[in-house]
Amino acid sequence: MPELPDVAGFQRYLQATALHQRIRGSHLTDRRILDHQSPQMLARRLKGRKIDSARRRGKWLFAELDSGEALGLHFGMSGELDYAAQKSDWPDHARLILDFDSGYRLAVISRRLLGRTRVVEDIGTFAARRELGPDALDEDLGREAFQRRMQGRRGSVKSALMNQSIVAGIGNVYSDEILFQAGLHPRRRMDRLDGEDLSNLYRVMRRVLRTAARFGGDAREAPAGWLLGGRSADTPCPRCGHELESGTVAGRTAWWCPRCQQRPDD
DNA sequence: TTCCATGTTCCGCA
DNA sequence: TTGCGGAACATGGA
Numbered sequence: 001m002p003e004l005p006d007v008a009g010f011q012r013y014l015q016a017t018a019l020h021q022r023i024r025g026s027h028l029t030d031r032r033i034l035d036h037q038s039p040q041m042l043a044r045r046l047k048g049r050k051i052d053s054a055r056r057r058g059k060w061l062f063a064e065l066d067s068g069e070a071l072g073l074h075f076g077m078s079g080e081l082d083y084a085a086q087k088s089d090w091p092d093h094a095r096l097i098l099d100f101d102s103g104y105r106l107a108v109i110s111r112r113l114l115g116r117t118r119v120v121e122d123i124g125t126f127a128a129r130r131e132l133g134p135d136a137l138d139e140d141l142g143r144e145a146f147q148r149r150m151q152g153r154r155g156s157v158k159s160a161l162m163n164q165s166i167v168a169g170i171g172n173v174y175s176d177e178i179l180f181q182a183g184l185h186p187r188r189r190m191d192r193l194d195g196e197d198l199s200n201l202y203r204v205m206r207r208v209l210r211t212a213a214r215f216g217g218d219a220r221e222a223p224a225g226w227l228l229g230g231r232s233a234d235t236p237c238p239r240c241g242h243e244l245e246s247g248t249v250a251g252r253t254a255w256w257c258p259r260c261q262q263r264p265d266d
Numbered sequence: 267t268t269c270c271a272t273g274t275t276c277c278g279c280a
Numbered sequence: 281t282t283g284c285g286g287a288a289c290a291t292g293g294a
Contacts, residue, residue, distance in 0.1 A: 003272060032290085059273080077273050078291085093291090112291045114273055155284055164274085173272045217272090231272095251286055253271085 002075035002217075004136055004169030004209055007061050009216025010073075010081050014054040014063060014106070017083035021100035023049050033095045033108075035072070035116040045069060045119040046098065055123065057135050058168025062123050069119050072126065076114030082107040136169040137209055146202045153190035156264075157201070159250030160190050170205070172252045173228065174212065178205050180227040180261060186254040187247075187264035231255045 002010070026046045028039050049065040056062070062070040073079075082091045086105045090097060094107040096117055108117060120126040133149065134141045149167065153160045160166055161175040170178070179186050182204040184197065193201070212228075215221035219229030225238050237244055237257035246255045 006272080074273080076290095077271065112271085112273090112289090114290070116274085153283085159284075162273095171272055248286095250284085252273095 002059055002077075002079055003171040003174045004056075004059060005174065005212035005215075005217035007056050007059050007075065007169075008213035009218075010061055010075070011054045011056045012216070013081055013083070014051070014061070017104075018063070018098070018100070018106045019051050019053065021050060021102045021104070023047060023051075024099045024101050026099065027097040028095065029090075029097070030095045030113065032113050033110050033115050033117055035074075035118040037118040042117075042119055046071065057123065057127055058132055058164055059171070060127075060132070060168075062120070065119075069121055070123055072116075072118055072120050072123075073108060074116040076110055076112060076116070078111040079115040080109050082109060131165040132168045133163075133165045134167060136167045136205060137213065141167070143199055143202045146205075147195065147198045150190065150198060150201075155190060156186060156250055157184055157188045157190055157193060158186035158254055161205070162250060162252075167205075169209065172254070173231070174208065176231070176255050177212075177227050178208050180256060181208055183261055185261045185264045186249045186256055188262065189264070192265075227255065227257075 023046050026043050028042065031039050034042065049067050051063045052066050053064045054061060055064060059074060061073045064070045083104060083106050086099055086103055091107055091109055093109050093111045095110045096108040098106045150160055158175050158179060161170050161178060162172065176186065182201050184201065211223065222228040227238060230238060233244065235244065236242060237260060240257065240259050242257055242259040244255050245258050246253055
């Protein structure tokens with residue numbers, strides 16, 4: 001599930017639950033979710049700390065600690081957070097559990113173990129090392145900067161949108177949504193887009209992600225006319241009623257409306 | 267049982 | 281050299 005809007009929901013969840021409590025200790029149930037860090041190092045840098053705030057960059061969520069460091073969380077394809085009393089059972093597939101001195105705990109769930117976590121000294125340095133581009137909703141990412149970063153690509157517009165080093169936060173589902181609302185076919189090559197296409201794409205990207213971040217990515221909350229949630233052959237295009245098409249684009253299953261979205265070679 | 271999944275990384279190729 | 285597409289990864293659900 002977790003793309004930018006979902007992680008924005010996790011960020012709000014973390015802020016509403018786990019701030020300003022002392023971390024008494026942590027449990028790591030599977031070290032495979034660690035991102036180049038030893039279990040001992042992780043535990044040592046968490047113990048005794050408090051979470052001051054939560055920040056997001058792309059699909060990464062950072063719990064900022066009172067030590068100045070931050071616990072980075074990436075949810076992979078199937079991750080979430082669960083905050084509850086310590087006496088309640090850990091949820092299935094809980095990989096990291098933080099026990100607070102308040103008697104509550106925060107569990108990081110990663111079903112398919114594709115999520116990653118580690119304590120980082122500095123978020124900016126970490127992001128740079130991983131070649132993470134600016135967050136897709138970054139205030140400083142204006143239309144011109146977006147166009148500059150997107151230009152000169154040879155592949156499909158969908159693969160460019162999902163490329164985290166160009167702009168961070170967009171995955172398979174939201175790239176489909178953005179392209180649908182922008183009227184662009186996911187297979188359209190980047191070098192066939194003109195300035196107006198890119199300008200429109202930027203506008204739509206910001207609108208879609210801002211709106212979706214507000215409802216935390218829950219498809220059931222999506223406004224009428226969105227593609228989100230209707231990713232199957234059974235559901236018609238929410239705008240024109242035409243049957244949706246799907247196919248592999250940039251290594252993933254894309255859905256689009258053949259009537260509303262221009263042909264790739266147009 | 268087989269296939270597919272909302273993510274990232276690595277490899278081979280152009 | 282750079283960038284792109286595809287495979288691999290791990291696990292569970294349809």
